[in-house]
Amino acid sequence: MGKKSDITKAKLVDTAKALFLERGFDGLKMQELADKAYINKGLLHYYFKSKEALFQAVFQEAMENLFGGVAEELLSDHAIETKMHVIIDLYFDRLSANPGLPIFVLSEIHKNPTLNGLINLGDVAPMLMSAISSQMDKPEEIxxxxxxxxxxxxxxxxxxxxxxxxxxxxxxxxxxEAFVEKRRGYVKNISTHLISEL
Amino acid sequence: MGKKSDITKAKLVDTAKALFLERGFDGLKMQELADKAYINKGLLHYYFKSKEALFQAVFQEAMENLFGGVAEELLSDHAIETKMHVIIDLYFDRLSANPGLPIFVLSEIHKNPTLNGLINLGDVAPMLMSAISSQMDKPEEIxxxxxxxxxxxxxxxxxxxxxxxxxxxxxxxxxxEAFVEKRRGYVKNISTHLISEL
DNA sequence: GTCTATATTTCGATAGAC
DNA sequence: GTCTATCGAAATATAGAC
Structure with missing residues (x-):
C-alpha cells in the first residue's frame, strides 16, 4: 500500500466513476478516460482488462451507494416514522453529494436489464422485499x-x-441546492401523512 | 401521401423511436436501426442526413409526449384537486403505454444538457413555471x-x-402493470392530502 | 508499471449505379 | 427512392520495448 501505482489506479477509478456517471457506458470512450486520468490506453487495459470490467466495478459501487443501508434501516427496531426520516436523510445526504447517481443507475439498468442479475441486486431486491414484508403480517398490509x-x-x-x-x-x-434542502423538510413532513394512510 | 416511400419512412421513424428509447443516443447504432427497419444505411441517410438529425426528431416528440398538456391543465379553471387528478391520469395513461419515456428523456438531458435549450423545453419550462406562478400570488405560495x-x-x-x-x-x-394500476388510485388519494398541506 | 505502436473492428457518412 | 460498395475516422484491445 501507499505505492505510486496505487495512486495511479485510484486516480483512474475515480476518474472512471465521474465520467461513467456523466456519460454512461456507451457515452464514455476509453481515450477520454485515459486523457482525463493522465495515463494512456495501454495502461488502462493493464489495470482493467476491458471496458466492461471497469464499468462493472463502477456500477457495483454506485448500486451500493444508492441502496446500501435502506434494507437495514427498514429492518431496524425504530418506529416507522423514524425509519422514514432516517431514509429521507440518507437519500438527501447521498444524492446532494452525488446527484448523478440515480439517473446513471436507472438508465444503465434500463439499457441492460442483465445488470439486475449480474450485480448483487440479486441480493438487494429480495432483501428489501423481505425487509418490507417483515414489517407487516397480512398481504394487504405488505x-x-x-x-x-x-x-x-x-x-x-x-x-x-x-x-x-x-x-x-x-x-x-x-x-x-437550496431548493433541495427545503425539500428535505417538506418530504419529511408529508411522510408523516403518508404513514397515517397505512 | 400514401406512397410506398412514406411507409418506408414511417417504419424507419417508428423503429428509431423504439430503439432510441431502448438504448439511448450512444447505444443505438445505425446498422442495427437499418436492419430492424428492413432498409440499409444508405437509405437511412437519405431520409435523415445524420444520426443527430434523426435523434432530435425522436427526442422532440418524446418531450412533447412527456410534458404536453401539463401546463395547459395547470392553467385551466379546474379546482386544484381536479387538476392534480387529471395530471395523474395523464401520466399513468401515457407512461403505461410508453414506460421507457421518462428514463430516456431524463438520461439524454443528463448526458447532454444542451438538449434543454435546443428543444422547445425553452418554451415548456417557463410555460410550466408561469402556469405554476399564476396559481398563487405570494412567492411563498408559489x-x-x-x-x-x-x-x-x-x-x-x-x-x-x-x-x-x-x-x-x-x-x-x-x-x-397491475401494481401500477393500483398505484394510480393510491397517488390520487394522497394527492388530496398533499393539497391540504398547501 | 508505463509507454508507443499497431492490430482489428465498427462506426457514421458518402458516392454512384440502378 | 433504394441499393451496394467504400471511405475515413474512431473505437476497443493487444504486442512489445523500456
Whole structure:
C-alpha cells in the first residue's frame, strides 16, 4: 500500500466513476478516460482488462451507494416514522453529494436489464422485499407498506433524476441546492401523512 | 401521401423511436436501426442526413409526449384537486403505454444538457413555471405549489423510471402493470392530502 | 508499471449505379 | 427512392520495448 501505482489506479477509478456517471457506458470512450486520468490506453487495459470490467466495478459501487443501508434501516427496531426520516436523510445526504447517481443507475439498468442479475441486486431486491414484508403480517398490509416506501423513495430521488429540468424550472442552477434542502423538510413532513394512510 | 416511400419512412421513424428509447443516443447504432427497419444505411441517410438529425426528431416528440398538456391543465379553471387528478391520469395513461419515456428523456438531458435549450423545453419550462406562478400570488405560495406539483409528478413518474428494479422487487415482471394500476388510485388519494398541506 | 505502436473492428457518412 | 460498395475516422484491445 501507499505505492505510486496505487495512486495511479485510484486516480483512474475515480476518474472512471465521474465520467461513467456523466456519460454512461456507451457515452464514455476509453481515450477520454485515459486523457482525463493522465495515463494512456495501454495502461488502462493493464489495470482493467476491458471496458466492461471497469464499468462493472463502477456500477457495483454506485448500486451500493444508492441502496446500501435502506434494507437495514427498514429492518431496524425504530418506529416507522423514524425509519422514514432516517431514509429521507440518507437519500438527501447521498444524492446532494452525488446527484448523478440515480439517473446513471436507472438508465444503465434500463439499457441492460442483465445488470439486475449480474450485480448483487440479486441480493438487494429480495432483501428489501423481505425487509418490507417483515414489517407487516397480512398481504394487504405488505402492499400498503410497499406503496409507502416507494412514495418516500420517489419523493427523495426524483428531483435529482430530473435535476437539469428542475434547475431550469427554478430558473437558476445555483438555486437547486437550496431548493433541495427545503425539500428535505417538506418530504419529511408529508411522510408523516403518508404513514397515517397505512 | 400514401406512397410506398412514406411507409418506408414511417417504419424507419417508428423503429428509431423504439430503439432510441431502448438504448439511448450512444447505444443505438445505425446498422442495427437499418436492419430492424428492413432498409440499409444508405437509405437511412437519405431520409435523415445524420444520426443527430434523426435523434432530435425522436427526442422532440418524446418531450412533447412527456410534458404536453401539463401546463395547459395547470392553467385551466379546474379546482386544484381536479387538476392534480387529471395530471395523474395523464401520466399513468401515457407512461403505461410508453414506460421507457421518462428514463430516456431524463438520461439524454443528463448526458447532454444542451438538449434543454435546443428543444422547445425553452418554451415548456417557463410555460410550466408561469402556469405554476399564476396559481398563487405570494412567492411563498408559489413555492408551495411547486412542491405540490413536483410531488405529484414524482409519484407518477418514478415507478416507471425504476421499472426494472420495481418489477424485480414485486417478484414478477407481469405484475408490474397491475401494481401500477393500483398505484394510480393510491397517488390520487394522497394527492388530496398533499393539497391540504398547501 | 508505463509507454508507443499497431492490430482489428465498427462506426457514421458518402458516392454512384440502378 | 433504394441499393451496394467504400471511405475515413474512431473505437476497443493487444504486442512489445523500456
Amino acid at each position: 402492499e400498503s407498506f410497499l406503496h409507502l416506501v416507494l412514495s418516500v423513495v420517489s419523493l427523495c430521488v426524483f428531483p435529482f433524476a430530473a435535476r437539469p429540468l428542475l434547475s431550469q424550472l427554478i430558473g437558476d442552477v445555483n438555486k437547486f | 413555492e408551495s405549489f411547486l412542491h405540490l406539483v413536483l410531488s405529484v409528478v414524482s409519484l407518477c413518474v418514478f415507478p416507471f423510471a425504476a421499472r426494472p428494479l420495481l418489477s424485480q422487487l414485486i417478484g414478477d415482471v407481469n405484475k408490474f
